[in-house]
Amino acid sequence: MATLAEPATTSGIDQFRAEVREWLTANFPASLKGKDNALSAVEGPTEETPEQAAWRKAMGEKGWGVPTWPKEYGGGGLSRAEAKILAEEMARAGAWNPIGGMGVMMFGPTLLEYGNEDQKREHIPAIARGEVRWCQGYSEPNAGSDLANLQCFAEDRGDHYVVNGQKTWTSGGQWADKCFAIVRTDKTQKQGGITFLLIDMDSPGVEVKPIQMISGMSPFCETFFTDVKVPKANRVGEEGQGWTIGKRLLQHERTNLSGGGSRLMPSGPSLADVAKKYAGADAEGRVADPDLRARIAKWEMDWRAFLLTAMRVQAESKAVGGISEVSSILKTVGTKLGQERAELLIEIQGLQGLGWEGEGFSEAQLKGTRGWLFGKATTIYGGSTEIQNNVIAKRILGMLDHQ
Amino acid sequence: MAVLTEEQTMLRDMARDWAENESPVSAWRKVRDADEAMGFDAGTWATMAEMGWAGIIIPEAQGGSDFGWLSLGLVIEELGKTLTASPLAASAAAASAILLGGSEEQKAKWLPRIASGELVATLAVDEGPRHDPAGVAAKVESGKLSGTKAFVAEGDSAGLFVVAAVDGLYLVEAGAGVAVSRRHLADFRSHAEVAFNGAAADKLAGGGANENGGLLDAVLDRAAVLTAAEMLGMASAAFDTTLAYLKQRVQFGQVLATFQALQHRMANLYSEIELMRSAVEAGLAAIDGGGDTRQAASLAKGKANEVGHLMSRELIQLHGGIGMTDEYDAGFTLKRMRVLEQMWGNTAYHRDRFARLSGY
Numbered sequence: 001m002a003t004l005a006e007p008a009t010t011s012g013i014d015q016f017r018a019e020v021r022e023w024l025t026a027n028f029p030a031s032l033k034g035k036d037n038a039l040s041a042v043e044g045p046t047e048e049t050p051e052q053a054a055w056r057k058a059m060g061e062k063g064w065g066v067p068t069w070p071k072e073y074g075g076g077g078l079s080r081a082e083a084k085i086l087a088e089e090m091a092r093a094g095a096w097n098p099i100g101g102m103g104v105m106m107f108g109p110t111l112l113e114y115g116n117e118d119q120k121r122e123h124i125p126a127i128a129r130g131e132v133r134w135c136q137g138y139s140e141p142n143a144g145s146d147l148a149n150l151q152c153f154a155e156d157r158g159d160h161y162v163v164n165g166q167k168t169w170t171s172g173g174q175w176a177d178k179c180f181a182i183v184r185t186d187k188t189q190k191q192g193g194i195t196f197l198l199i200d201m202d203s204p205g206v207e208v209k210p211i212q213m214i215s216g217m218s219p220f221c222e223t224f225f226t227d228v229k230v231p232k233a234n235r236v237g238e239e240g241q242g243w244t245i246g247k248r249l250l251q252h253e254r255t256n257l258s259g260g261g262s263r264l265m266p267s268g269p270s271l272a273d274v275a276k277k278y279a280g281a282d283a284e285g286r287v288a289d290p291d292l293r294a295r296i297a298k299w300e301m302d303w304r305a306f307l308l309t310a311m312r313v314q315a316e317s318k319a320v321g322g323i324s325e326v327s328s329i330l331k332t333v334g335t336k337l338g339q340e341r342a343e344l345l346i347e348i349q350g351l352q353g354l355g356w357e358g359e360g361f362s363e364a365q366l367k368g369t370r371g372w373l374f375g376k377a378t379t380i381y382g383g384s385t386e387i388q389n390n391v392i393a394k395r396i397l398g399m400l401d402h403q
Numbered sequence: 404m405a406v407l408t409e410e411q412t413m414l415r416d417m418a419r420d421w422a423e424n425e426s427p428v429s430a431w432r433k434v435r436d437a438d439e440a441m442g443f444d445a446g447t448w449a450t451m452a453e454m455g456w457a458g459i460i461i462p463e464a465q466g467g468s469d470f471g472w473l474s475l476g477l478v479i480e481e482l483g484k485t486l487t488a489s490p491l492a493a494s495a496a497a498a499s500a501i502l503l504g505g506s507e508e509q510k511a512k513w514l515p516r517i518a519s520g521e522l523v524a525t526l527a528v529d530e531g532p533r534h535d536p537a538g539v540a541a542k543v544e545s546g547k548l549s550g551t552k553a554f555v556a557e558g559d560s561a562g563l564f565v566v567a568a569v570d571g572l573y574l575v576e577a578g579a580g581v582a583v584s585r586r587h588l589a590d591f592r593s594h595a596e597v598a599f600n601g602a603a604a605d606k607l608a609g610g611g612a613n614e615n616g617g618l619l620d621a622v623l624d625r626a627a628v629l630t631a632a633e634m635l636g637m638a639s640a641a642f643d644t645t646l647a648y649l650k651q652r653v654q655f656g657q658v659l660a661t662f663q664a665l666q667h668r669m670a671n672l673y674s675e676i677e678l679m680r681s682a683v684e685a686g687l688a689a690i691d692g693g694g695d696t697r698q699a700a701s702l703a704k705g706k707a708n709e710v711g712h713l714m715s716r717e718l719i720q721l722h723g724g725i726g727m728t729d730e731y732d733a734g735f736t737l738k739r740m741r742v743l744e745q746m747w748g749n750t751a752y753h754r755d756r757f758a759r760l761s762g763y
Contacts, residue, residue, distance in 0.1 A: 272763030287763050294751070297758040301682075305706050308681035312405065319406040329674040392673055393666030397646055402661045 016082055020089040027058040033094035056098035060129030065099020066108065073112070074125030102171070103127035103134040107180045110249040114196075114237050123178075123198070137167040137181025137199065137223065138246070144169075145387045147182075148190050148243065152225065154183040154197060161185070161197065161235075163205075163228040169381065173208045173221035176201050182246045185239050194242035198234040199225075215373035216356070253382050254331055271296045271341065275348045292348065299340055306333050325396050332388045335378040342372040405684045411474050418481035421454070428732045431486040435735070440559040440585040442593035443488035451489055452520020460495055461502070465514035472625070476632040476687040483636025486735055488592060490523045490557040492633060496626035497524035500565040500572055504607035504618045509574065513563060524563040526626055527552035527575075527597055528619070534748045536619055541568040541599065547580070548573055548604035551596065556746065558583055558595025565607075566599065567619055573604035589738040624700035627747040628686035631707035634743050635683045638676055638707075638714040641736050645669070645721050652723075665721070672717060675710045682706040698760045705753030708744045715740040 029051040048056065059065045062076065067083040069075020078086065090096070108127045111119060126132040143150040152165025163183055170179070179199045186193030199206070205228040210218035237245050272287060275296060280288040287293035309326060316324040345368055346353035355361030355369055379385045393399040407415065426447060434444050451457065459475040461467025479492055498517045501509055516522035528536055531553055541550025548566060555564070564575045575581060580602030586594045607618060646669060649660040659665055686703030689696045715737045719726040726733040748756070 270763075272758070272761065276763065281763075285762070286758070293758055293763065294754050296763070297754040297761075300761065301702050301705055301754065301757055302678070304702055305678040305682045308685045309678055312681050312684070315406050316404070326677050329677055332670075333674050333678065386667065389667045389670035390663070392670035397666075397669055397673060399646075399649070399660040399666045399669065400658075402657055 013081060013085065017085050017089065020086055021093075023062070024089060024093045024095055027055070028093055028095045029055055032096075035096065052098065056130045059098050060131070063128055065097050065130060066104055066128045069108065069112065069124065069128060073120050074128035099128065099130040101130075101133055102136055102180075103132065106136070106249050106252045107134050109252050110180075110245060111236065113248065114245045116236075118233065119198075119236060132178060133172065133176045135170050135173045135176035135179045135201070135221075135223075137170060137179045137183075139169045140166060141168055145384050147246075148194070150182060150184060150194065152181070152183045153187070154185050154195060154230065156185065156239075159232055161230045161232065163197070163199065163225045163230055165225055167223040167225075168211075168220075170208070170221040170223045171219055173201070173223050174210050174218075179223070180236075180249070182242045185242075191243040192240050194246065195239045196236040196242035196245045197230050198236065199228065199230050203228050203230070205229075213374065214376070215370045217370065217374065250383070271299065271344055271348065274345065278348050278350065278352070296344065299337070299344060303337055303341075306330075306337055309333070328388065328392055328396065331382065332379075332385050332392075335385070338378055339375050342368070342375050346372050404680070405473065405688070407473075407477075410470065411477060414470065414474055415477040415481065417454070418456075418478040419484075422481050422485040422487055425450070426482070426487040427485050428735065431488055431735065432732075434488050435591045438591065440587075440593060440595070442557070442559065442591060443490065447487070448489050448491075448520060451491060456491060457494060457520040458518030461498055461514050461518040465510055466518035467514070472628070472690040473684070473687040476629065476683065479629055479632045480636035480639075480683075483633035484640035486637070486732075486739060490525065490560060490593075492626070492629040493525040493557040493561075494520075494523055496526050496622060496629060497563065497565045499625045500526070500607060500618065500622045501574070503621055504572060505574075506608065509605065509607065513574070517563075522562045523557055523560045524565065525555055525557045525561040526567075526622065527555045527558070527564045528567040528623065529553055532745075534746070534752055536567065536623060539567045539569060541566060543568050543570065543573060543604050543606070546604060547601040548575055548599045549601055551598045553596055554586055554588075554594040555597045557593050558597050559585060559593040564597065564599075565622070566604065568604070572607045572618055572622070574607065575599060575602045575604050579603070588742055590735075590742040592739070592742070594742070620697060623747060624686075624696040625690060627700050627704040627753075628683065628690060628696075630743050630746055631679075631683045631686060631703040634707040634711040634740065635676075635679055637736055637740060637743075638679060638711050641714050641718040641733070642669075642672055642676055644733070645672075645718055648722055668717065668721070672714060675713060679706050679710040698757060701748075701753040701757040701760065704748055705750055705757060708748075708750040708753065711740045712744055712750075 031051055032055055063069065063071060063074055064076045064078075064086055067076035067078040067086050068080065069077070071077030076083070076086075104127060108124060111123060115123070123132070127134070137152075138147060138150075140150050140152060152163065152167060154161040154163045161183075165183070167181065170176075173179070177200070179201055181197050181199055182194050183197055184193050185195040201208070205226040207224040207226070209222045209224075211220050211222060212218050213220065275287045275289070275292055279292055282288050287296065310330055313324045313326045313330065316326070349365065349368070352361070352365060353368055355365050357366060383391070430444070430447070434442070455468050456478050458467030459470045459478065460472060462469045475495055482489065482491065494517055498514060501513050505513070513522070513524070517524050528539065530538060530540060530551060541548060541552070548568060550568065552566065555561070562577050564577070564581070566573045566575050577583070580600050582598040582600065584596045584598070586596055588594050646660075649665055649669070650658060652659045682703045683706075686696070686699045689699035718733050718736055722731070722733055725731050728734075744750070
């Protein structure tokens with residue numbers, strides 16, 4: 001995003017910090033301290049309390065939910081240094097960002113880069129205020145890992161398109177207001193026949209069916225389009241340019257999924273503490289089951305090496321002013337380690353770690369079961385591990401296809 | 404690759420050029436074929452010393468360049484890539500004991516000679532085939548050291564031993580009371596049994612041998628991280644060699660590199676080697692940082708053991724039959740890797756240590 005203000009001077013920074021503190025004191029309801037962001041989850045609908053709604057509104061008006069986005073489109077217009085101060089002060093106050101979701105993580109940055117002026121003015125401020133929820137119309141039943149094989153078709157009818165077809169794995173589709181989708185406008189070419197469209201979810205002909213997952217939750221949907229009218233003004237970029245735009249959006253997605261490790265940071269008690277509780281500790285305070293202890297240590301060491309790698313990628317990117325090649329391994333390694341941790345956690349607790357609902361299980365235990373199951377998606381979505389390995393092998397290592 | 408200073412980049416590039424051009428694997432093959440106890444070429448070592456590498460971690464006042472541990476690690480990694488045999492890592496680890504625990508007099512006496520490469524120094528810690536610093540039994544009475552050290556790296560050429568005894572670390576010169584016997588391992592490098600029988604011993608200040616976090620621990624951390632740096636060079640070269648081989652070898656009418664099963668194995672190895680690199684560089688940075696190095700060192704060596712082991716096995720497997728021949732270089736990597744895996748703690752040792760340091 002080409003949006004950053006000039007770096008603040010030192011005195012300007014001190015002044016800014018004071019300003020942030022004052023504003024947070026005035027606007028962040030103390031009752032919300034340390035609570036979760038009700039809007040960030042794709043797992044469920046949002047039911048805001050009046051305090052939460054007020055907090056979202058305040059942050060939305062300030063633009064500080066998307067601090068570095070341009071002010072003219074409702075962003076905060078802050079420099080990176082200022083955004084860092086904002087984050088620090090929010091953490092200090094126990095405040096959280098009420099503005100989130102796919103609009104912030106993926107669609108907003110992509111539209112800022114590829115959208116026309118009208119589109120930016122229409123959509124970005126609503127995302128910045130947390131008023132509109134977006135979902136992603138990418139995968140189809142036969143176009144998952146082979147995304148360029150998508151078939152959902154948009155027929156040109158002069159001033160609008162008519163869309164027919166099906167999307168799947170639409171995260172939060174049942175709660176979304178709008179959908180950013182890639183659709184086929186030309187059947188004669190693969191990537192070149194793809195176009196990027198913005199579809200209102202309440203358009204006639206849009207039908208959403210939640211899919212029940214192994215975790216018991218239904219965060220993903222099947223989305224059907226039957227003769228859905230989409231004005232041409234809702235096309236981002238040129239016709240046939242959708243693959244390029246769509247891929248850029250996926251880069252934002254991947255960055256968010258690996259998140260430099262931060263989003264995967266395990267929360268809650270350490271594996272070792274849980275193991276001492278369930279498997280016991282020996283006289284020297286070690287986990288009594290030596291095999292389990294060794295596997296916990298292996299996991300902890302791998303996790304440490306992963307975090308160090310994420311930090312190294314950041315430092316290298318900063319130094320050379322580009323993306324380090326190492327970044328492409330973060331998703332595969334990070335998601336694998338996340339799954340391994342969940343597996344270890346349930347193993348440590350025995351059958352107590354496999355509770356589904358009801359009596360006899362703590363909230364943490366039930367969360368662990370659901371998290372273990374839901375976490376299986378992480379090596380599939382956002383480009384499966386196999387696809388990432390193809391990317392590493394072909395783009396980084398130069399291993400090519402059969403001739 | 405860590406973000407390097409201009410100085411470090413120059414040093415690394417110089418080491419890389421020299422290793423590729425002046426010390427390729429064929430040079431090691433000659434040393435191997437000569438089959439001498441010393442296990443390296445004296446001329447090669449002299450050249451390395453002339454370039455200042457023996458003094459990288461030694462202060463300028465004692466004839467070194469004081470470039471730090473990351474710099475030394477970079478050089479050792481480059482040398483590892485071409486399997487260059489030298490006492491560089493052993494001497495540096497021994498020098499670190501003097502740096503950390505030596506008096507001004509001891510530093511002035513030994514460090515300039517180590518920095519110039521004229522004197523090979525080494526650590527003599529373990530008394531059995533497995534790394535076990537807690538099991539040290541060597542004793543010093545009235546300034547005379549007695550005990551036997553097994554598998555002392557570069558023991559065949561060392562002029563100075565840094566010896567772990569029950570009450571601390573001692574400096575012992577080769578000569579009277581020191582008997583060196585060759586132990587010929589698969590890697591053809593020097594791993595001598597060294598028997599000390601009343602040898603004159605000069606104590607270094609610092610903690611006793613069995614004390615956690617004492618001088619011995621700090622020195623062993625340095626030895627472990629340098630070993631891990633050598634393994635990183637070996638693993639990354641093994642990876643590059645394997646990748647190049649898969650790109651030219653044809654089977655079933657296709658270049659091997661086009662098979663997805665092999666692509667995914669290589670993608671996995673690539674990821675693992677990147678994690679290994681992060682762990683090794685963090686280990687070197689922790690030493691340069693001057694704080695507690697224990698956990699970072701165990702992470703570096705533990706991860707290096709694991710990935711080095713995996714990569715050296717895959718090196719042979721992915722090369723197929725050619726990898727099994729002595730004519731090809733892959734076997735050198737496999738044999739050296741297993742030796743380094745055992746030195747200064749195997750995977751289980753470092754996992755255990757990491758867990759203990761983490762409180763479980």
